[in-house]
Amino acid sequence: MTDTLFGKFASGDPLAASRLMTRVERGGPDAEEVLRRLFPAMGRAYRVGLTGGTGSGKSTLADALTRRYRDDGLTVGVVAQDPTSPFSGGAVLGDRIRMTGAAGDPGVFFRSIASRGSQSGFSVLADELADVLDAFGRDIILLETIGVGQLEYKIRYSAFTTVVVFTPEGGDEVQGLKSGLMEIGDVFVVNKSDRPGADAFAADLRSTLAFRYGNAAWSPPVVATVADRGDGVDELVRAVANHRTQLEAGGGLEERRRQGLRYRTRYLAEEKINGSFWGNPYIQRRFDGIFKRVVSDGLSPYEAADLLAASLRIDEKNQ
Amino acid sequence: MNRPIKILIAKPGLDGHDRGAKVVANALRDAGMEVVYTGLHQTPEMVVEAAVQEDVDLVSVSVLSGAHMTLMPKIRELMNEAGMESVRLIGGGIIPEKDAEELKEKGVVEEVFGPGTDTRDIVSFIEGLFESAG
Numbered sequence: 001m002t003d004t005l006f007g008k009f010a011s012g013d014p015l016a017a018s019r020l021m022t023r024v025e026r027g028g029p030d031a032e033e034v035l036r037r038l039f040p041a042m043g044r045a046y047r048v049g050l051t052g053g054t055g056s057g058k059s060t061l062a063d064a065l066t067r068r069y070r071d072d073g074l075t076v077g078v079v080a081q082d083p084t085s086p087f088s089g090g091a092v093l094g095d096r097i098r099m100t101g102a103a104g105d106p107g108v109f110f111r112s113i114a115s116r117g118s119q120s121g122f123s124v125l126a127d128e129l130a131d132v133l134d135a136f137g138r139d140i141i142l143l144e145t146i147g148v149g150q151l152e153y154k155i156r157y158s159a160f161t162t163v164v165v166f167t168p169e170g171g172d173e174v175q176g177l178k179s180g181l182m183e184i185g186d187v188f189v190v191n192k193s194d195r196p197g198a199d200a201f202a203a204d205l206r207s208t209l210a211f212r213y214g215n216a217a218w219s220p221p222v223v224a225t226v227a228d229r230g231d232g233v234d235e236l237v238r239a240v241a242n243h244r245t246q247l248e249a250g251g252g253l254e255e256r257r258r259q260g261l262r263y264r265t266r267y268l269a270e271e272k273i274n275g276s277f278w279g280n281p282y283i284q285r286r287f288d289g290i291f292k293r294v295v296s297d298g299l300s301p302y303e304a305a306d307l308l309a310a311s312l313r314i315d316e317k318n319q
Numbered sequence: 320m321n322r323p324i325k326i327l328i329a330k331p332g333l334d335g336h337d338r339g340a341k342v343v344a345n346a347l348r349d350a351g352m353e354v355v356y357t358g359l360h361q362t363p364e365m366v367v368e369a370a371v372q373e374d375v376d377l378v379s380v381s382v383l384s385g386a387h388m389t390l391m392p393k394i395r396e397l398m399n400e401a402g403m404e405s406v407r408l409i410g411g412g413i414i415p416e417k418d419a420e421e422l423k424e425k426g427v428v429e430e431v432f433g434p435g436t437d438t439r440d441i442v443s444f445i446e447g448l449f450e451s452a453g
Binding site for chain 2: 015018019027090091092094103104109111112
C-alpha cells in the first residue's frame with residue numbers, strides 16, 4: 001500500500017484520512033493494514049456516543065456539541081450511522097444536513113456511514129472509522145447511532161460516555177426501560193424540552209434513574225435541551241466532562257477501553273473463524289453432504305449443525 | 320468486500336427547491352447506492368468539503384437558480400484543487416441545452432439531467448460510469 005497516503009495522513013491531509021477510511025470500509029487485507037498501522041496512534045481521543053430514537057435530535061445535538069467543543073479549541077470528528085435499506089442495499093445518509101456550524105472548519109471532520117449488514121445501531125466498521133479519526137488526532141469523537149431504539153447497546157463498547165437522547169413525547173419511560181437504553185446511558189438528555197410534558201418526563205426519568213442507580217459512584221444526570229437553539233448544551237457539555245472526570249479518577253476509563261478492545265478482539269476473531277470455517281473446502285463438501293440428509297432423510301437442522309460443527313474437529317485431526 | 324457506489328447529492332446556491340434532488344436520492348438508494356444528502360443552500364466550498372470527508376465516488380449537483388455556469392465550474396475547480404480530479408461530476412436542474420453542451424465540452428460535468436428525466440436513466444448512466452471504470 002502506498003506510503004504516500006500514510007505520509008499525507010500524518011501531515012493532516014483530510015483527503016488522505018478520508019481515503020484511508022474508504023479502504024477500511026472496503027474491508028479485506030488493505031483495511032487490516034490501515035488499522036494495524038494506525039493502531040499505535042489511536043487511544044488519545046475522547047469518544048462520546050449519541051443514541052436515541054428516530055427524530056430525537058441526535059444530529060442537531062451533535063452539531064451543537066461540535067460548536068461548543070470548537071469554542072474550547074478542541075478538534076472534533078463525527079461518525080454518523082444511518083440505516084441501509086434491507087431491500088435495495090442502498091442508503092440515504094442525511095445526518096450532515098444538521099451540521100451547519102461545522103462548514104468550512106478544518107477542525108471538524110464529519111463522516112457518514114451506512115449500517116450495511118450490521119445488526120447493530122453502531123457497527124464495528126463505524127467504530128473503525130472513528131479509530132482512523134482518533135489516529136488523525138481529533139480530540140473529541142462523536143459517535144452517532146442510527147435511530148431505531150433497540151439495537152444501540154453496542155455503542156457502549158465504542159463510547160466512553162454514552163448520551164441517550166429522548167424527546168418529551170418519545171414516550172413513556174417504560175419504552176425506555178424496554179429498549180435497553182436506560183442501561184447504557186451515562187448522561188440522559190430530554191431534547192425539544194420546550195414542548196409540553198418535558199418537565200414531567202424529565203422528572204420521571206430522574207426518579208427511574210435514582211431508583212436504578214441509588215448510591216452508585218455515577219448517577220446519570222438528566223439534561224434538558226432545545227438543541228436547535230443551543231439551550232442546555234453548556235450543561236450537557238459539563239455533564240459529559242463530569243462523567244469523564246469521574247471515569248478517569250476511578251479507573252473507569254481504562255476499564256471501558258479494555259471492554260472496547262475485548263469486544264473488538266472477540267468480534268474480529270469470530271469473523272475470522274467464521275470466514276475460515278465457511279471458506280474451508282472440506283467443510284463445504286461436508287455441508288453439502290449433510291444438508292442432503294436434511295432434505296431427503298429427515299435429519300433435523302439441529303443434528304446437522306452438530307455434525308457440521310464436529311467436522312471441524314475431524315478436519316483438524318486430519319491436518 | 321466492496322462498498323456500494325457512494326454519491327454526494329448537493330444543492331449549491333440560493334434556490335430553495337430540493338424535491339428533484341430528493342427524488343433522485345431515493346431512486347439511487349433504491350438502486351443500491353449510498354447517497355449523502357447535505358441539504359439546501361450549500362456553497363461550492365461546502366460541497367467539496369463534504370465530497371472530501373465522505374470520499375464519494377461521484378458528485379451530483381442540482382441547480383435550479385440559473386447560476387449553473389458559475390457554480391458547476393467552481394465546484395469542479397475546487398474538487399480538482401482538493402485532489403479529487405478523478406471523481407466525476409454530474410448535473411441536474413434547469414439547464415439550457417446550450418449550457419449543458421458547454422459544461423460537458425469543458426469537462427465540467429459528465430452529463431446533465433433535466434426535468435422529466437426518468438430516474439432509471441440516471442441510475443443506468445451512473446452504473447455505466449462505474450462498470451467501464453471496473
